[in-house]
Amino acid sequence: xxxxxxxxxxxxxxxxxxxxxxxxxxxxxxxxxxxxxxxxxxxxxxxxxxxxxxxxxxxxxxxxxxxxxxxxxxxxxxxxxxxxxxxxxxxxxxxxxxxxxxxxxxxxxxxxxxxxxxxxxxxxxxxxxx
Amino acid sequence: xxxxxxxxxxxxxxxxxxxxxxxxxxxxxxxxxxxxxxxxxxxxxxxxxxxxxxxxxxxxxxxxxxxxxxxxxxxxxxxxxxxxxxxxxxxxxxxxxxxxxxxxxxxxxxxxxxxxxxxxxxxxxxxxxxxxxxxxxxxxxxxx
Numbered sequence: 001x002x003x004x005x006x007x008x009x010x011x012x013x014x015x016x017x018x019x020x021x022x023x024x025x026x027x028x029x030x031x032x033x034x035x036x037x038x039x040x041x042x043x044x045x046x047x048x049x050x051x052x053x054x055x056x057x058x059x060x061x062x063x064x065x066x067x068x069x070x071x072x073x074x075x076x077x078x079x080x081x082x083x084x085x086x087x088x089x090x091x092x093x094x095x096x097x098x099x100x101x102x103x104x105x106x107x108x109x110x111x112x113x114x115x116x117x118x119x120x121x122x123x124x125x126x127x128x129x130x
Numbered sequence: 131x132x133x134x135x136x137x138x139x140x141x142x143x144x145x146x147x148x149x150x151x152x153x154x155x156x157x158x159x160x161x162x163x164x165x166x167x168x169x170x171x172x173x174x175x176x177x178x179x180x181x182x183x184x185x186x187x188x189x190x191x192x193x194x195x196x197x198x199x200x201x202x203x204x205x206x207x208x209x210x211x212x213x214x215x216x217x218x219x220x221x222x223x224x225x226x227x228x229x230x231x232x233x234x235x236x237x238x239x240x241x242x243x244x245x246x247x248x249x250x251x252x253x254x255x256x257x258x259x260x261x262x263x264x265x266x267x268x269x270x271x272x273x274x
Contacts, residue, residue, distance in 0.1 A: 037270070041263045048256065097143065104255060111262035112185045118266050119182075122273030 018054030
């Protein structure tokens with residue numbers, strides 16, 4: 001059985017789910033708090049934090065047994081672990097890498113735009129909290 | 131006879147991480163030497179075309195990282211079989227053939243190298259973001 005065809009998600013799959021959810025959260029935060037410089041600077045760390053948090057149980061759980069329900073605090077780990085839809089989307093390492101790399105590229109482009117903006121205009125005094 | 135598929139092999143992100151690490155070191159030296167490089171004709175042309183060219187250094191990290199994946203890309207596109215991409219000449223892609231052989235024999239080293247690759251990529255990603263944050267803060271402070 002190849003890693004790609006296992007009936008459960010490996011660590012990278014859980015990381016990918018956390019990363020994507022974190023990206024959506026980051027996006028919403030950046031839109032609602034667009035005048036807060038600290039949000040603009042540090043919100044992009046949310047996908048990494050959530051991705052890491054979601055993958056933690058993979059370090060010690062045995063994928064062949066039924067997972068304890070308390071593991072749901074790790075971003076619904078048992079729910080995603082054997083879910084066929086998410087195994088289809090996040091079960092292949094190459095696809096997870098492609099999704100995460102694309103979202104990361106968008107984050108970097110955002111930072112580049114922010115640097116260019118701040119070099120040209122600074123940050124509005126009234127909302128500056130950096 | 132045990133097939134190659136059963137033996138542990140380094141995941142692709144290990145080779146990409148070696149390239150990404152090399153690209154990061156190269157980017158670091160370019161950023162450090164930017165004043166000297168600005169005097170060269172190539173960088174002068176680049177600066178004319180894109181004044182903020184230095185901000186796009188992650189492209190260099192990505193391209194150098196891709197260099198490490200070339201043997202696997204050639205194999206995935208069915209251009210060369212695995213036996214060819216494991217030949218000595220492919221060591222030019224960050225010692226690809228050497229690591230493939232080492233990790234066939236030692237599964238522990240395979241896991242260790244994969245883990246090292248993951249940690250390296252994670253660190254490079256976070257480090258790059260921290261660098262941009264420092265640039266933003268510098269820009270904001272300089273305009274106060």
